[in-house]
Amino acid sequence: MQNRIVLPLPTAERLPRYFRYISERKDAGQHTVSSEEIGAALNLDPAQVRKDLSMIWGKGRAGIGYEIQPLQDRLEEFLGTRSEKKAVLVGAGQLGTALACYPGFHRYGLRITAVFERDPEKIGTQLCGIPVLSEEELDDYLEKNHVLMGIIAVPAGAAQRVAEKLAAAGVRAIWNFAPTILRLSKPLIVRNEDLGADLAVLAYHLTHQSTEEDEPEQTNQ
Amino acid sequence: MQNRIVLPLPTAERLPRYFRYISERKDAGQHTVSSEEIGAALNLDPAQVRKDLSMIWGKGRAGIGYEIQPLQDRLEEFLGTRSEKKAVLVGAGQLGTALACYPGFHRYGLRITAVFERDPEKIGTQLCGIPVLSEEELDDYLEKNHVLMGIIAVPAGAAQRVAEKLAAAGVRAIWNFAPTILRLSKPLIVRNEDLGADLAVLAYHLTHQSTEEDEPEQTNQ
DNA sequence: TAGATTGTTAATCGATTAACAATC
């Protein structure tokens, strides 16, 4: 892998947004973009954009900007969204269903190959074409299939147990939608998606909103 | 409102996690916690925890720690999750359904009173007890009901239009699940939930994972 | 009293922003 660049996390988190924005511009027939333009669209300082992009692709042209096509290629390659990533999803409730059926993830290389669930009513059915298997088959399935990622969409109480199973089976990353801090002995990549906490931040802003605010408070992203 | 304290955003984002953790400890019968303990559980520096908590509630006791009950009360009050917040949800697809049906939001004071949707098949039905109305009724509904928050769970292409409607109708906060940057003329509180971008960050970590990592990489939260 | 643990000040770290020479 030629990609031995260590990026600050905030930079890494902005890259997908650059990618999405320039993809939109490309679809609109545009060929180059400037840091100024990206910054304006994404509420970022242009210097920030230049710094970020220069870290992964120092090929902007002074006086002209960035060529969209090669930049898009580079971002895709760098983020690693081009290569397929097999994943299993644990939990076939409302949220699990939404995740299994969301078409947008495909674009980022995610391929959910199986869903695991405890409710016998659901086992044997399909979720948008993905088979729902019994949670008891999880270990077995992971042993037989090369799966990089586990997505946890079970209630908080069950998350730790599921995470341990996934970790033990050699999954390398966990995308956790349960509101729990996972304790893992192995060094896994974990990303927590905590909607409840995010909602609480919104509630905080609502409560503490100054009566005259003159700028839209864009919290995160 | 006595709460005229301005908190750094990172601090505000940690508060819900403190709240959840100490709630768990309380349910386990515990009466006090130390910053040390909270830090260990949440992967935070104890000094960070003390600093955060001292900003909203300087009532920890040296040698003893924090009394859970009053701290919990204070966090609830401060975050504003105790008071009910009426919201409308726009979009009754898979994600919208998951959001409408998720029982956990209730705890943070969220009350979704109506869902709006364009698909005539869904209009007139209910989502976990919440009526699904035609999107054309949105303006009207907002005019007649005092709604603080709009939740956007429509496809990216429709998000901007919906956001403008919500803003025009006087909603004060938007929780946006569509992968779009909203451009609003009014100063609203906006929180973007961008699952695609988060997935891309995971993909990035998977691609650039050093072969021997000795610490679990907990990205965000 | 001795041990634990706070709140806070000061030191460190890292990210963002400003400035500008280089260059298309």
Added chain:
DNA sequence: TAGATTGTTAATCGATTAACAATC
């Protein structure tokens, strides 16, 4: 050439961490 816009260095800002006197 003049105007636009880059990549990068230096300055600024803000958040995290360390240290410790105060105190339970």
